[in-house]
Amino acid sequence: MARLLYELAGADPDRRFSPFCWRTRFALAHKNLAAEGMPWRFTEKDRLAFSGQGLVPVLVDGGQTITDSWRIAEWLEEKHPAPALFGANRGFARFINTWADTVLHPALARLIVKDIHDCLAPPDQAYFRTTREARFGATLEAVQGAREVEVIGFRKLFGPVRAALAGQPWLGGGAPDYADYILLGSLQWARCTSPFRLFTEDDVVFAWRARGFALFEGMAAKAVGYPA
Numbered sequence: 001m002a003r004l005l006y007e008l009a010g011a012d013p014d015r016r017f018s019p020f021c022w023r024t025r026f027a028l029a030h031k032n033l034a035a036e037g038m039p040w041r042f043t044e045k046d047r048l049a050f051s052g053q054g055l056v057p058v059l060v061d062g063g064q065t066i067t068d069s070w071r072i073a074e075w076l077e078e079k080h081p082a083p084a085l086f087g088a089n090r091g092f093a094r095f096i097n098t099w100a101d102t103v104l105h106p107a108l109a110r111l112i113v114k115d116i117h118d119c120l121a122p123p124d125q126a127y128f129r130t131t132r133e134a135r136f137g138a139t140l141e142a143v144q145g146a147r148e149v150e151v152i153g154f155r156k157l158f159g160p161v162r163a164a165l166a167g168q169p170w171l172g173g174g175a176p177d178y179a180d181y182i183l184l185g186s187l188q189w190a191r192c193t194s195p196f197r198l199f200t201e202d203d204v205v206f207a208w209r210a211r212g213f214a215l216f217e218g219m220a221a222k223a224v225g226y227p228a
């Protein structure tokens, strides 16, 4: 039975830009597992009804349906233990997961939110504008309009990541693991939707991101998006 991954798509069905779906894409690639990508749009909630909720990623594997990127990662680790996705310390990856969701994404979204909107199909544009403007309490244009200033604070958030990468090539140590994939997924969200430059080329995060996007035969680098 084919393994299916429901992934958020833009107006171009090949523009797969969800940070959470990219976590799952990296996890599948790490374990050398193929999955057919099923493009899904924000306003197609009915197509996810079978999963009992309305968010992607949704993985359908061997007759089972698994939702939520963290649960999918744990499920893949249990079903396909080698190569290990979490390394010795699953708690560290859990911390990075929560930090990305609660600190990094709110800051990153402000830098790219209008660009995301512009990538979407028209029905999704209306949904996205209404829900996100209510969340931010401002127009998409006003939020993104401050990005040349806000990117400075965004870069500072990566201080602990820089400190870790000063002593090792990956957050996972000598090889990438799920902690790397979580943050690479966040940065791939930006690369797929926005031409805005997040990092300067002399930043260790810039080099780590390039290495990460080159993994698995350039899986992330080759995806529809902008030069990182």
Ligand SMILES: N[C@@H](CCC(=O)N[C@@H](CS)C(=O)NCC(=O)O)C(=O)O
Residues within 6 Å of the ligand: 008, 018, 019, 020, 021, 042, 054, 055, 056, 057, 067, 068, 069, 070
């Ligand atoms: N905690 C979930 C979050 C999933 C999530 O928020 N997915 C977004 C796509 S980036 C979504 O489906 N949003 C639908 C919507 O906003 O209606 C995970 O890690 O998978």
